[in-house]
Amino acid sequence: MTIEIFAFSLSPRAFKTLVTASHLGVDYTLRELNPRAGDFQKPDYAAINPNMRMPTLKDGDYIVWEANAILQYLALQKPDSGLLPKAERARLDVTRWQFWDLAHWDPVCGVYTFENVAKPLVMGINDPDTAALAEAEEKFNRSAKVLDDQLKGKKFVTGDSLTVADFSLGCALVHAEMAKIPLGSYLEIKRWLASLQALPAWQKTLAAQQPVVAALQK
Ligand SMILES: N[C@@H](CCC(=O)N[C@@H](CS)C(=O)NCC(=O)O)C(=O)O
Numbered sequence: 001m002t003i004e005i006f007a008f009s010l011s012p013r014a015f016k017t018l019v020t021a022s023h024l025g026v027d028y029t030l031r032e033l034n035p036r037a038g039d040f041q042k043p044d045y046a047a048i049n050p051n052m053r054m055p056t057l058k059d060g061d062y063i064v065w066e067a068n069a070i071l072q073y074l075a076l077q078k079p080d081s082g083l084l085p086k087a088e089r090a091r092l093d094v095t096r097w098q099f100w101d102l103a104h105w106d107p108v109c110g111v112y113t114f115e116n117v118a119k120p121l122v123m124g125i126n127d128p129d130t131a132a133l134a135e136a137e138e139k140f141n142r143s144a145k146v147l148d149d150q151l152k153g154k155k156f157v158t159g160d161s162l163t164v165a166d167f168s169l170g171c172a173l174v175h176a177e178m179a180k181i182p183l184g185s186y187l188e189i190k191r192w193l194a195s196l197q198a199l200p201a202w203q204k205t206l207a208a209q210q211p212v213v214a215a216l217q218k
Contacts, residue, residue: 003028003077005070006045007055008035010121010212012113013067013106014055015205016171020071020164023201024078032212035122068098071164083164093158097165101172104143109172111136112179121216137182144186151188155195170196174206 005021005028007014021028033039033054040052049056049065057064057073064073072095075084085091115128147169150157157165173193176183183190196202 001060004031004058005055006031006033006048006058008033009209011054012109012171012174015174016067016167017055017057017070017074019171019201019205020074020083020167022205023199024074024081024083026074026077068102068168071098071167075164082161085163090158094163094165097157098168101168105147105169106172108136108139108143109181112181113175116179117175121213140182144189148186148188151192156192166196
C-alpha cells in the first residue's frame with residue numbers, strides 16, 4: 001500500500017512533506033485538499049486529523065500529522081539517506097532545529113505567507129494586515145539572525161549534510177518572494193535557500209503546484 005499525503009499542496013507545510021518524499025524517492029499518493037471547498041472540515045478528513053488542519057500522512061492504518069513529524073516518518077522509510085542521522089546527538093540536533101522551526105521560524109514566516117500569498121490567492125483578499133506584518137518584523141529578524149549565524153561555515157543547518165531540518169526550515173521560504181519575506185541582508189540564508197531550490201525534488205514539487213495555483217487564479 002502506498003503512503004497517502006493529504007495536503008493543500010501550495011502551503012509551505014504541505015510543500016515540506018512533498019519535497020522530502022520526492023527527495024527520498026518514497027512513493028506516495030497526494031490527496032489534494034481544497035480549502036475553498038472546506039475539505040479540512042469534512043468528517044472523513046476530521047476522522048484522520050482531529051485538528052482539521054493539514055498535512056496528514058496515512059500509511060495503511062498508521063496516521064501521522066504535524067508536518068515535521070511526517071518528515072521524520074518519511075526519512076525513517078529510507079534510513080540510509082542521512083536525512084535523519086542515526087547517531088543520537090546528531091539526530092537530536094536535527095530534531096532540535098525542527099522544534100525551533102515549529103516554535104519560532106514557521107509561525108513568523110507564516111505571517112508573511114498568509115498575508116501576501118494565502119489571502120490574495122486563496123481568499124481573494126488583496127489587503128494585507130499591515131499591523132500583523134509590522135509586528136512580525138521584529139520576530140522575523142530575531143529568528144533570521146539566529147538561523148543566518150547557524151549557517152555560517154556550514155552547507156546546511158546542522159553541518160555539511162542535508163537533513164530533514166533543512167526541509168523543515170527551508171520550505172517556510174518556498175514562496176519567499178511572493179510572500180515578501182525580508183531576507184535582504186541574510187546572506188547565509190539566501191545562499192542555503194538557493195542550494196535547496198536547486199534540488200531536483202524542489203523543482204519537481206514546485207512544478208507540480210502550478211495546476212493548483214492556476215485553478216485558484218481562475
Ligand atoms: N503545526 C502544524 C500546522 C498545521 C496548520 O496549521 N496547517 C494549516 C495550513 S498551512 C491549516 O490546515 N489550516 C486550516 C485551518 O486553520 O482551518 C503542522 O506543521 O503540520
